[in-house]
Amino acid sequence: MTAYGSGIGGPATSWTSLKAGLTPDNEMTRRLYRVLLKWVRYADTQFAEWADRPDCGHFFGGAYWYGIETAYSAVVFAVVGTMGEFDDTIAGQSRQSVKDKAIRAIRYLCYTHDTGPEECVRTTSRNPCCSGKKWGGRGDGFFRASQTGTVVHALGCAAWLLHDELDGETKALVEAVLEYYADIWSVEEPRNGVYFDTQCEENGWTAAGIGTAAALLPGNPRQEQWRKAALRWSLNSVTMPEDRVRRVPGVSTVTFHPDYTAENHAFVHPSYMMAGIQLRGLYALLELMADRDIPSELTSNNVPMYASTIKPWSGVDGIPVPVQGQDWWYNLQHASLSCHAFMNVLHGDEDAARLERAALGFVEGLQDSNGKGCLLEENGEACIVVAESYQTAKDMEFGSAHSLLIAYLLHRFGGGGAVPSTDRDWSARTNGVHYYPHGGTIVHKTDRAFSSFSWRSHVMAVTLPAKSMWGVTPLYASHTGETEFEGETPGYVYNETKSVVCTGHRITRLEDGFGATAEIERGKGAKLLHRVAFVSLPDGRSFYAERIRANAPCAVKSLSTGIIGIRNERYGALGGYADGTKTVKAPRLTRTYEGFYGKEPNVRDSFGPLPYVNINDEIGYVLFGSEDVTYLNQHEYPKWKGVEDVLTLNDRGAKRFEGLAELPVFAMLTLPDASAEQTAGAAERSRLLTGNEDGCIAAETDGYLIVANLSGRRTEFEASYAEAGSSIQLFEGMQRWNGGEVTRTGSFEPGYAGFAASRFRLELPSSGGHTHDLAVVVSSNRVYVTDQSGSGISKVSVIDPVAGKRTEAGIEPSGTLVLIF
Structure with missing residues (x-):
């Protein structure tokens, strides 16, 4: 045992005892631990000593937002150093070395926190917002100050696991951080909000921070106050309007719509919906580790929210499809796995057990594709996520590792969880039509495809094949496309680069599919009226059709619809999902595109009008009225989400309208999991019908007659x-x-x-x-x-x-x- 620090001082209170006797290793703990063990070797290259105080160090530059980079890494090192079947050949160091670095990181965080000596500030990194400054939230508003809750949790959990190896001074420093956070936020009230920016996330991370002090410091005279506050913030993380109407005791907020959707960044965002389960779940995890009963406030509404949205939206890799688009990176298997782990271990959900394993398989494949042992990208520092926030893919490593760490602890202290559901049971519970009138989305899931249409926040449609977002991605402008007018600066409010609102819509829910129509006014003054229809068929195919009318004289620089995002990643250990090439096939056309980030300029090819096009023998499109099909092999990205090409099925180019005018119908039939040969056959057997009413569009294909009435009248x-x-x-x-x-x-x-x-x-x-x-x-x-x-x-x-x-x-x-x- 090694002691650190001067030995001055000591803890003011006793700490909670860890559960006596860990749950035996199981499939999930062994697999998760091995991933973490390999990541430790990579993270060790990001560790540096800090000379301002004895025995201190930090990870990943030491001055990222909120102290997350060091806290999340520290708790991973603490767990790997104290549990599991350690292998120094994989970790690249001894178990004691892993623990030593975790303790140095704990001390660095405590000294540079607002409660530490004033002269102790974080080191200098590429982030000027944090370099040379303290962390802890002093002087910040609610959002930034409270966001340190998960860092407080990680710090407290790491110190708890290494408690016997910390000296009195370090324990006292940790306690001061926990008390500081709990004292500030236990006297505040949870925040209310569901539109634009759900407060689910904020309330959840605040519950986690307060709950850490309440869970770990039972002897503190304010512990009962903290406990009640943590339960209050937890309860108010996932709340529905009916909770307020029914006057559920303690509920003072609404953070979810009645259909269990919620918004962040101004659109329905499953990443932030899962946060309600995950963030307050951090407090629940500490109770599990202490072998105490988990209060119901920490899991309220988890089951119906998960069953209504996260579960049926989840794809082949466990990630719920972002039905209104994604503004983060696509490889969020790590965070999704954490959510499924909570539902598996705490709620015994068989489908969650299935999804957790699905996500872990891809996590392992991603890591095995990287020689460094990192979880995302080997050249992560070159992949810019948000430039103005100094965020790159490398800065998402410690968050990804932390999510896996939470899942590991859940299984280590809570057991292996439920037996995964069978294919039959999974399909029976999740297939079918799911309608979200408040979130502005309808979803149709089958064994072979996932289709959705959104009429609010982002007016878009998407059909994903069985490979989910490894084949097609949900771009904001998916299907409905982009418009750019001459003499105007593109503005979201005018539905140009993406459509954020429609002026009218109708949803037709059918027994095993749905139909949707919407009217989109595009351009300032509604220069164009864009009428769209989307139909999802029982077998997973979908049909999109549009009529575009010019309402006034205008000049259009570009008008592109039928836009499809094509994922084109290369990960060596994920064969069949990320082979690094996509092949475009059409009549008398075969062209292959390599997918990679950076290094070369984008390549854009134009193929002219085509009757059909197939991508990689994974998905096909039968086209009617297309003016030009283009393919953008993308290497340059203002924002990294993954390697993503763009297929445009109807590039109308520039248009000039002298007055009222109507463009010809464009329509497309999507065939998920179809080969080029099958797509060609479908093109021969599918047809657009000629009718007596221009506003009514009909098509016939194998097994179905499809109709969309865009005329505005019976x-x-x-x-x-x-x-x-x-x-x-x-x-x-x-x-x-x-x-x-x-x-x-x-x-x-x-x-x-x-x-x-x-x-x-x-x-x-x-x-x-x-x-x-x-x-x-x-x-x-x-x-x-x-x-x-x-x-x-x-x-x-x-x-x-x-x-x-x-x-x-x-x-x-x-x-x-x-x-x-």
Whole structure:
């Protein structure tokens, strides 16, 4: 045992005892510990001694925001140094060396905190906002001052684990930090807010900071005051309007919409929704480690919020899809894993156990792809996240490691958790349509795809294949696109570079899919009216269509719609997900693009109008009315989120409108998990119908008739297409097959978008003359076929594809054949 510091002073109170006897190692602890052990070797290269006081040191420059860089690293080192099957060949040092660095980091944080000697300030780093200054929040507003709560937790947890190796002075320094935070915020009230910037996060991290003092210092005379305050802040982290209406004791805030969505950065943001589980969960973790019952205030509303949003939104790597776009980096498996771990260990959720393992598999793959043992990017310092905040991918390393550390402790003190759900149970619980009227989003999940449409905050649509965001990314302008006008500075309020608001929308919820329409006024003074429709089909395919009308004379520098983000990462240990290339295939076109960050300028290729395009045999797009398809192989990024190319399916270029004008319809059918061959086949069998009403768009594809009424009025619609084959699909209601033309009819309310599933298929003997004229009505299980040509037909075949039943009969001239299935 090694003692540090002068030995002057001593702790004012006794500390809580750790749970006697750790839970035996399990699959999750072993896997998580190995990742942390490898990360310790990398983080050790970021450690430096601090000479202002004895036995002090810091990590990652020592002067990042709030002291997070050193505190989060310190608690990782404390855990790796005191638990698990340590391997010095992996860690690159002895176990005692790991503990020594954690203790030096604890002392550095205490001396440079607001409670430390005035002359002790943080070292100089590239962040001038923190260099040469203290941390702790003195002089800062609520947001920055309270945000040190997670740092206080990490510091307290590290000191707790190493308590027997700390001298009296260091223990007293740590206690002073804990008391300082708890005293300030225990007399404050939780913050209220759900729109634009949910206060879920702020209330959660404040609960964590106060809760650390309450959990670790039971002998302090103010401990009961801290405990009550921590419970109050925790309870108010995830609150619903109905909690206030029902007057739930202690609830004074609303931080979530009634549909369990919440906003941060002005849009629905699952990263911040998960924060309600994770941040106050830090206090719950300390109670678990002390072998005490976890108060209900620390987990209230976790289960319904997680089941309503986070769970069904989660993809193949455990990350919930950001349905209104992502402004952080895409590889957030580490943080997502932490959320799933809380739900797994504290709530016994089988799906959370499944998602946690899914996330961990990708975490391991990412780390194994990096020779340094880091968790994100080997050249992280070159990947700029937010330049004005001095944040790079390297600065996200210690946060990622901290998330894994929390999951490790949950399993170390709480056991292995639930048995992961089976594929069948997972699908049964999460597939289907999920509607969020307050968050402004609707989601449709199937085994093969995830589709969503958002009509508020960011008006956008996205369809992801089974590989989730490793194939396609949810850009703010996904599908709805970008517009730039001459003589105007692009402004979000005018729905240009991204659409943030629509002037009208209608959502049609169907049994196994949905339809959505919206009107977007683009440009100052609503120069363009952009009417869009999005339909999600039961099998995971989706359909997008648009009409754009110029309302006034204007000049458009560029108009691009059908925009799709294409993830193009290279990670050697994640074969099949991140191979570092994307191949574009279309008629007479095959082109491969390498994905990498920096080093070379962007490459933009234009392919002209195409009937379809396929990306990497992972997702296909059948196109109608495209003016130009372009592909941006992106290497230059003002903000790093990951390696992301951009496919534009309808680049209309520059346009000049002299007055009222209407652009032709553009539409696209998306086929997730489709090969280039399958996409080409779908293009041959899919068609846009020609109708009697320009504002009503209809398309037919394998198994479905899709309709979107953008006319603004109820429409009696009649649409047709040429059919040279010998069979057609039959849908409920009336249809006519006259020679080589098929006509569909229907009546649709304004704003309706949806689909009808094919009930039967009608086949005729092959005839080059196309002399038949048939009226066909499908009503429930009956098919009525009437000959209107007066010549009759020798054989008509009607097939029920579901039952596999075929019925054949002839029709007398001008007669009607009735078939019952």
